[in-house]
Amino acid sequence: MINKMKKYVIYLITAVIVVATSGCADDFDKNKFKYEATPLPVTGIKLNKNELTLPWNNSETLSAAISPERAANKEYTWSSSNVSIAAVDFLGEVSAVGVGKATITVTTADGGKTDLCEVTVNPFVELDATSLSLLVGDTHTFTAAVRPATYPQTITWSSTAADVVSVTQDGEITALKDGSATIRATIEGDFRLSCTVSVGLVPAESVELSEESFVLDINKSVTLTATVLPSNAANQKVNWKVISNESHAIVSTVIEGNDIIVTRVGSGDFDIVAITDDGGFEATCNFPGTDPNSLFYGSGSKVWTWDKLEWSPLSREDEWWTGDFDDILGPYGSKDGTGATMTFSSEGLKLTKTKTDGSKEEGTFSVDLTKTKVRWTWEGKDNPNAPWSIGQLTTQDVTILWGVHLDHSLIYDDTKLPKAGNYPNGEADIAKVYTYDIISTADDEIVLAVPGDSPSNVEMYDWSGAWYWYFKEKK
Secondary structure, three states, X not given: OHHHXXXXXXXXXXXXXXXXXXXXXXXXXXXXXXXXXXXXXXXXXXEOOXXXXXXXXXXXXXXXXXXXXXXXXXXXXXXXXOOOOEEEOOOOEEEEOOOEEEEEEEEEOOOOOEEEEEEEEEOEEEEOOOEEEEOOOOEEEOOEEEEOOOOOOOOEEEEOOOXXXXXXXXXXXXXXXXXXXXXXXXXXXXXXXXXXXXXXXXXXOEEEEOOOEXXXXXXXXXXXXXXXXXXXXXOOOEEEEEEEXXXXXXXXXXXXXXXXXXXXXXXXXXEEEEEEOOOOOEEEEXXXXXXXXXXXXXXXXXXXXXXXXXXXXXXXXXXXXXXOHHHHHOOOOXXXXXXXXXXXXXXXXXXXXXXXXXXXXXXXXXXXOOOOEEEEOXXXXXXXXXXXXXXXXXXXXXXXXXXXHHOHHHOOOHHHOHHHOOOOOHHHHOOOEEEEEEEEEOOOEEEEEEOOOOOOOOOOOOOOEEEEEEEEEOO
8 A cells, every 4th residue: 555655656746747847848938049030231232334335326234233142122223314315224224315424323222322334425427338349530429427416417537548549528539549448437536437448349249169069979079160259359269168067077178279179088978168258258069978888899899909018117107018929928918819809899888809719708898987096106195196097997708808817806816716726616606807997098099907916915006016908909
């Protein structure tokens, strides 16, 4: 019984403490963390311009920024010290309605902070012409007016070449000899407007090209002729520009006056543009893209024979070694034989190699002119200003003439060659795909290359030497 009473007493005391504590908490929440938000006042305002010059009857809009950015009241008003010269609306647009000076003021609603813009409104001259072409003896009287019309209409005239074009103070000019001059109109000593006068110099009006569109095969050339009109235009000069949307659409040009020789060495689409030196008039000839594979088969098919093989460092221009026919048939050759040929055909992109004994190897080929390289230097880095190749030739199931050493995808380790028994089925286990860099091409010559074996067995392009194959067309 006593234990029970003790337990009840403990419960009662605990309840009293909880109630008392809760009451204190209520008092604490009511009296603490009370505050009132105070609006952030404006400390200043700044205009985007503090000086502005406008011709009469023109306008420009000013803008203002209040600081700080989080200021509560961001309202402001605009005013002008002289609305008869420069008026301003509620958006800050300043209108030049008179001639003279006025001050535009922006004022904040909170605190009356201000910033000023000094506006100068100038008169200007309206001329009936800003360029003229005359013959010797011709005259012209300018129709001119000062704006606004309420401003004094006195204009002072002058010529930069009075021996070519003279001018009176009434605005009448006379062409005295061939040449050009600038006639200036001045108001109260302040230059306002000018007119360029050409005497005996007929201006260009347009330009035409001998072709508007031309289908040009790779390694073929065409001459474009630009004709400036009218034919008696004094300045017949044109400037040339090449526009290409593809980096591999390379165009070689030789400029000879108004004639340009265009030689296609890439496959992409491009434009040749003639631009008159006088007036900047343009005419364009479009060259649609062509098949890059035609480098090897021409218009349909072409037969090539071996010419020579060279070994040379990538970073030097001079020849290191040139092999003769006996060398090719020796340690480097596949014994295709004297007079062996390879025929590239557009039909199915077929490559057929015919050996001296009459046997043939057939495969396919493809050309990619986007896969280009630059020349390697002795310092061990690429030289972007020295082109190495213009593209890449890939053959499958057949090599080029005397290209046998490129078998097995340029594997340099002899233990991996089929002759060592590393492949159960010999060469049948090897994907016969071969790649060659295209160094240069012409109607009657092709130069292909690939870096030779590397002393350190690293990637084929990371060293200093290469094989070069030269082929000539068999007529």
